[in-house]
Amino acid sequence: MQHQQITHQLTVYNSLNRKKELFNPLKPPFVGMYVCGPTVYGDAHLGHARPAITFDLLFRYLKHIGYSVRYVRNITDVGHLESDSDEGEDKIEKKARLEQLEPMEVVNFYTIQYHRMMDRLNVLRPSIEPYASGHIVEQIEMVKKILEKGYAYQSSGSIYFDVVKYSQSHHYGILSGRKLDDLLSSTRELSGQDEKRNSADFALWKKADPLHIMRWPSPWGEGFPGWHMECSAMSSKYLGKEFDIHGGGMDLLFPHHESEIAQSVIANGKPPVRYWMHNNMVTINGQKMGKSLGNALSLEDFFTGSHPLLEQAYSPMVIRFFMLQAHYRSTLDFSNAALQAAEKGLKRLLNAVREVDQIKAEISAERHDVVSIQKAAYEAMNDDLNSPVAIANLFEAVRLVNSVKEGHHRIHPEDLEVLKQFFEVFVFELLGLSEEDENQDQELVNGLMETIIQLRQQARQRKDYATSDLIRDKLAEINIQLKDGKEGTVWERK
RNA sequence: GGUCUCGUGGCCGAGUGGCUAGGCAGCGGUCUGCAAAACCGCCUACAGCGGUUCGAAUCCGCUCGAGACCUCCA
Numbered sequence: 001m002q003h004q005q006i007t008h009q010l011t012v013y014n015s016l017n018r019k020k021e022l023f024n025p026l027k028p029p030f031v032g033m034y035v036c037g038p039t040v041y042g043d044a045h046l047g048h049a050r051p052a053i054t055f056d057l058l059f060r061y062l063k064h065i066g067y068s069v070r071y072v073r074n075i076t077d078v079g080h081l082e083s084d085s086d087e088g089e090d091k092i093e094k095k096a097r098l099e100q101l102e103p104m105e106v107v108n109f110y111t112i113q114y115h116r117m118m119d120r121l122n123v124l125r126p127s128i129e130p131y132a133s134g135h136i137v138e139q140i141e142m143v144k145k146i147l148e149k150g151y152a153y154q155s156s157g158s159i160y161f162d163v164v165k166y167s168q169s170h171h172y173g174i175l176s177g178r179k180l181d182d183l184l185s186s187t188r189e190l191s192g193q194d195e196k197r198n199s200a201d202f203a204l205w206k207k208a209d210p211l212h213i214m215r216w217p218s219p220w221g222e223g224f225p226g227w228h229m230e231c232s233a234m235s236s237k238y239l240g241k242e243f244d245i246h247g248g249g250m251d252l253l254f255p256h257h258e259s260e261i262a263q264s265v266i267a268n269g270k271p272p273v274r275y276w277m278h279n280n281m282v283t284i285n286g287q288k289m290g291k292s293l294g295n296a297l298s299l300e301d302f303f304t305g306s307h308p309l310l311e312q313a314y315s316p317m318v319i320r321f322f323m324l325q326a327h328y329r330s331t332l333d334f335s336n337a338a339l340q341a342a343e344k345g346l347k348r349l350l351n352a353v354r355e356v357d358q359i360k361a362e363i364s365a366e367r368h369d370v371v372s373i374q375k376a377a378y379e380a381m382n383d384d385l386n387s388p389v390a391i392a393n394l395f396e397a398v399r400l401v402n403s404v405k406e407g408h409h410r411i412h413p414e415d416l417e418v419l420k421q422f423f424e425v426f427v428f429e430l431l432g433l434s435e436e437d438e439n440q441d442q443e444l445v446n447g448l449m450e451t452i453i454q455l456r457q458q459a460r461q462r463k464d465y466a467t468s469d470l471i472r473d474k475l476a477e478i479n480i481q482l483k484d485g486k487e488g489t490v491w492e493r494k
Numbered sequence: 495g496g497u498c499u500c501g502u503g504g505c506c507g508a509g510u511g512g513c514u515a516g517g518c519a520g521c522g523g524u525c526u527g528c529a530a531a532a533c534c535g536c537c538u539a540c541a542g543c544g545g546u547u548c549g550a551a552u553c554c555g556c557u558c559g560a561g562a563c564c565u566c567c568a
Binding site: 035036037038039045046047048049050051052054091176177178179182183227248249250251252253254255278279280281282283286287288289290296322325326327330331332333335337338339340341342343344345346348349351380386388389391392393394395396399402403405406407408460463465468469472476481482483484485490492 | 497498500506507509515516519525526529530531533534562563565567
């Protein structure tokens with residue numbers, strides 16, 4: 001394979017030390033990767049696309065540089081409480097009651113929708129996609145272990161993790177930088193806290209009150225698992241007690257990931273994760289986009305353009321390209337102008353990728369340092385997945401391709417071959433961009449267009465510009481654009 | 495209130511001590527019947543103030559501004 005000549009010194013930013021580190025998997029060539037997936041109780045929105053695309057890029061790149069990756073991304077269908085206390089109602093259950101549906105019906109509906117949206121974004125399916133509700137047994141087993149080791153206590157039928165005891169011998173806050181004293185002192189008065197010994201403690205298992213629909217039998221009565229259990233239980237089941245990468249949104253850093261570490265350290269005897277990776281948030285007008293803020297635009301909204309904030313529809317590939325043009329650890333601010341800029345840039349890139357198959361190489365041509373461009377793109381990827389810089393290098397190649405096409409430069413066969421490889425690998429395989437034109441009638445359309453272009457050409461030859469312009473304008477009305485060049489006329493959809 | 499992050503040209507967005515990404519928009523040119531596309535050229539920024547240094551967007555301090563987390567959220 002082409003890329004094996006290039007040294008791969010992949011570094012990733014590890015939230016654990018806030019530093020970039022050389023990536024060394026525990027058992028090469030295998031890599032275990034776990035990413036927090038969606039809670040399936042509502043429409044997939046722009047915020048869901050960020051981690052999905054970020055870790056899709058990582059998944060693709062790890063495979064490309066030769067690793068065998070097991071990528072686990074969960075579906076959360078139980079366990080997240082609605083309100084700000086442990087008295088809250090389960091999200092899935094609340095939605096189910098609202099719509100008079102079975103909880104599993106809600107889960108199914110939104111899971112399918114999530115998958116459909118991710119498919120359109122060309123996000124690869126993970127290797128394993130476990131459901132929290134399908135791993136109640138594993139979660140109960142893990143709670144039992146923590147109880148046996150004395151780091152959890154039972155209170156009114158629920159089981160809580162004893163953060164204060166844990167802190168005496170371990171570092172609660174190792175990930176988030178949170179200090180226990182601050183946690184204990186700054187926490188507000190919340191209802192339902194009286195079951196806990198300390199406000200910083202978190203639930204491992206919650207007793208279900210009589211009205212609660214989602215409930216499972218356990219050694220402590222009927223209930224449901226606590227907020228953070230599923231990820232710990234499922235990641236250790238499928239990836240082992242210690243695995244390479246755990247990803248998710250930055251907002252999950254505390255308390256979710258911090259608590260996962262504490263649970264796993266007690267239950268399994270060691271820190272679960274070697275590299276913690278967190279993507280940053282998507283903002284809208286500078287403010288975080290979130291369901292609770294009422295400014296979450298669904299992916300469907302973007303694809304159809306049917307939202308007051310949107311001036312037009314934005315295709316899945318535009319959304320994907322837009323996200324990849326920013327580094328995953330930066331916030332990304334949404335706006336119509338930014339999306340439109342991305343749309344045009346993507347079009348220019350894909351046009352050039354198409355052109356590269358048309359241009360002719362010449363053995364006598366001057367040489368271009370295309371290998372350096374390709375190398376720079378790899379270096380960018382190795383530098384904590386710097387996709388914006390990789391894309392910048394792609395545009396360097398775009399300029400070269402266009403300039404050869406224009407006849408300003410000629411190109412050597414070897415250089416052309418490198419360029420083709422470069423586009424193929426980076427644009428399609430790694431960045432996961434794809435041509436969106438999946439028209440079944442493409443051949444028919446091509447034939448029709450050929451005829452129309454010929455007729456127009458004849459009109460132009462006899463200087464009948466009224467006719468030639470009419471053809472062009474009419475086609476423009478149905479979003480087909482004609483472009484007259486030296487080699488003749490080509491067309492494309494706008 | 496506590497913890498943390500950030501402030502880059504008209505817009506988006508890379509860049510963590512010297513070599514001044516990239517995209518979009520704009521301007522000038524080439525090409526063209528006109529247009530579009532493409533190509534060439536131009537626009538050369540780092541919130542403010544002070545400090546460290548031969549040299550700072552990049553390190554340190556202060557000020558101002560924005561955001562995140564502390565509570566379900568990707």
